[in-house]
Amino acid sequence: MHSSFQPVWAASVADLDVRPAPGAPRAAISFAYGLPDPALFPTAALETAGTLVLREHSDRALQYGASGGLPQLTATLVERLNRTEGLDLRGHNCLITAGAGQALGLVARALLDPGDTVLLETPAWPGILHILARHPCRVVPVPLDAEGLDVAALAQQLAALARDGVRPKFLYTVPTFQNPTGLTLSLARRRSLLDVARRYDLLILEDDAYRDLAFDGVLPPSLLALDTDGRVLRAGTYSKILAAGLRLGWILGPQALLARLVSLKDDGGTSPFASYVTAAYTRAGELDPHIMRLLDTYRLKRDTMLRALNYYFPPAVHWTAPAGGFFIWVTLPPGQDSTELLARAREEGVDFLPGRACFPDPAAGAPYLRLAFSLATLEQTDEGIKRLGKLLGR
């Protein structure tokens, strides 16, 4: 098969890649986005999976599928979650989506009516700000402190809102390797968060996209795992642990809530082909060893960036030391603005995410910036932080 196609195919794909225009401004070293390292994509194993799915399951993998997701992938995913986290999920507690982003978008569409109030941990993942901006709702920020979401502040806000007769539709939070700060909420705080949620009958939208990327040992259970009364929806994704280009994620939670999300899905069900490939890949035992390889590389990248920050950055600058995930959060000295730094950094060929992108009120983000250590090579990381350090030292 391959040999007869090879010449025409090789020619046809040669011009597939759209290269940036010559002279286009482009940062040579990017810490801006939470992109997985393409060198870690398991291409050979995915090729094997794709070939076998096309040869043995094409009648279903290339056909329309169930709107709730391919049952084979749901079963594979739920089995893994139950086994590795001691959960007790069934298939109907899991909806397959086009990444975690679609899952979060569906929750917003299902739950938010005009005038509703949403609680948002702040600083926040810029994506959730974009999603919420589509809805005419009021976003109430809940601050993070050095240990993550400030649960006492949340309780105060809920009390104040309750006095005004306002019951927020949900709280959005990334409790594990938070985006953008990298912070992880302790078990004690998770328990008190759930206590507060119970007291105010609050739904929690837990974005746990980075849970599998724990470099330094055991994690506290997810909010979903600790929940006893069906008030947590937990989103996850294959984008960080397998391949973002497959566009596969999921959301876990009570069946009745997931049914409302399915009814809003207008993509005809998340790709049966990508789902079959991922299910086959996982069932062959490939995923867990692959994640171990990811951990080794991303841990090294984190360590390299932390070492470089220690070495090159002036003492007045502070940063988090995440135990996993993709991000480090940097606090500049009072009065400095990361947006101004970014303009100068880009001239030096270095890119990062300015803190303004992470706050409902952008001005509040001026002294902060987010560094993603996932994409850059070790050499780029050292060189990029060195250049930033020089700019900060001026």
Add this chain to the structure above:
Amino acid sequence: MHSSFQPVWAASVADLDVRPAPGAPRAAISFAYGLPDPALFPTAALETAGTLVLREHSDRALQYGASGGLPQLTATLVERLNRTEGLDLRGHNCLITAGAGQALGLVARALLDPGDTVLLETPAWPGILHILARHPCRVVPVPLDAEGLDVAALAQQLAALARDGVRPKFLYTVPTFQNPTGLTLSLARRRSLLDVARRYDLLILEDDAYRDLAFDGVLPPSLLALDTDGRVLRAGTYSKILAAGLRLGWILGPQALLARLVSLKDDGGTSPFASYVTAAYTRAGELDPHIMRLLDTYRLKRDTMLRALNYYFPPAVHWTAPAGGFFIWVTLPPGQDSTELLARAREEGVDFLPGRACFPDPAAGAPYLRLAFSLATLEQTDEGIKRLGKLLGR
């Protein structure tokens, strides 16, 4: 690569298929859904495409992509449309979506405010009824006659609405091999439809999912092709011509309108992997000859069903004779209800779509039913129509 993986992979995929429970009621012959024939999926060529994409382009195909769609697929698609239809589209006139359904859902979300009015050709594709049902809008049916959308009736409705100060947000129509009737609007009617639309400044949402499946020669240009003032959005899909399981479709139209749709997309961009595979497949020159093979098979299936209808159905029953697409629309004698027929048909192992599913007011669909000839084999088609004919003859 393959040989070393083979044993564990073969075992892992063996249990991937979820078979129906033994004894579960299941129609043996289904004319119910517009499913492509899995025997026609080009699995070998897709395997070649997938292998080459993973070997040569994995750094982009497995990474996050642009929210408007992979530029390589947009370029490939636009080149094909411009070449085969004489259009003058640019990349910014094309948004890649998860099937045509997502495109239509995005249009509804972008344009519909509470209380808005939408014009809907009736009978209609059930999917558009589901999409519109998510929005608190008023759906005004526009009837079809034997030649498709009744443009004179449309003009009267628009005039009546205008007298009440109502300007509908858009008209939804499938002008080519309409779903569910199989009818195709003539060039003259298309021209008068656009005249009417111009007079009332009406946006047209043209669903052209079946355009490439023309069995009997040349088609009239699409409404988009005839449009001179940017009032047509045209949705299309790879689901019928390549593989529904890849979940790839598109929408064509004015850049400003498409930009509004992109901003509502919450899937992180339609799958870069599926898009790369489809672009590589198309650029290798595979798509057009594949569509020729589809035409030969689906034409034969249509002819077989029409012959069977002529032979087995009583003279009081009428049906359409589509020149392409997947569907034949059947009108039962006055007083008969296709839902009652369906219950008896299922007992005989035959399934179809009752007309009720195609009308905003289900009761209006009682005397109709839709037969999809795309999925069943020739033997099943003859046998299934024979069984239905017996039931109708009682």
